Amino acid sequence: MHESLTIGQLSTRSGVAPSALRYYERLGLIRAERTSGNQRRYARTELRRVAFIRISQQVGISLEEIREALDSLPASRTPSAEDWARLSAAWRERLTEKIRLMTKLRDDLDGCIGCGCLSLRRCTLYNPDDSLSGEGPGARLMLPRPAVAPASTA
Amino acid sequence: MHESLTIGQLSTRSGVAPSALRYYERLGLIRAERTSGNQRRYARTELRRVAFIRISQQVGISLEEIREALDSLPASRTPSAEDWARLSAAWRERLTEKIRLMTKLRDDLDGCIGCGCLSLRRCTLYNPDDSLSGEGPGARLMLPRPAVAPASTA
DNA sequence: CTGCAAGTTGAAGTCCGCTTCAACTCAAGG
């Protein structure tokens, strides 16, 4: 019971639904061995990957980008603490930037919407190149560069 | 040219695609008069609504919730600065909370992933009731309460 | 009055991150 984990066990321990784990595997974010009967068996190190995935999602990073990051881990050996630290470092910067933008948004909210002006072009809130992107999914751009605003996906 | 705006003008001024504006209208987030020829004409006050919508989205709020908020504006008169301020105030708290959680996540990232531990249950990062929810779309819960983790949509 | 950009509609498509389903097969306790 502790060489490897079944999908149910990994699910319980990570808090991620089995269906999601299979989905992650399809996308190449995690890997599993198979038993003779074709059932998945996960190495314990996959727990760390799953944790990394979930935490990264909270930073607002897409599964595709997370996959790219995970792909940069050494394939030959089990990733070390430094390997993980390296990945985390990049996220940290994005997180910091996100925090900065949200803080600015809040401050602007006080000074701008708070006063009822909210007049788009005059308003610092309405600065496209500054948008907190990567928040929602959907929406690719219709216009090449929409002139004024947060360029969708905002 | 300045009593009301065509959809193209509103789009240009707000930076929101015409298709999105029509979509917002279907959802009841904005309103438009019609010309004799059935074309939309927007009052200039709609600009403020659109701005509010886009800014709210950046705070991570769904269109449905934004609609509810906008519905609480007085229907009889043009919303005043205080009306807008009241709406913004609620958002401000959510924004502050979000900032708090992201900051915590970043700090934990330093102390936890940074060191390579990342062991889920022991880790403060893996605290479900604390998750930065409302970040992504998709994913309703499969399990009623998934035991340990960010309960999807994280 | 004509020509053409801009507007209209409903239906369908897209992307993301999963979940759900049906129809099975596997693994392990009694």
Add this chain to the structure above:
DNA sequence: CCTTGAGTTGAAGCGGACTTCAACTTGCAG
């Protein structure tokens, strides 16, 4: 052995936020 719960697959569905398309109508400049 048998039952039962856990696992397997591919295909389809969902929610959110739009975009795209086709087929057509309006509005305005020249």
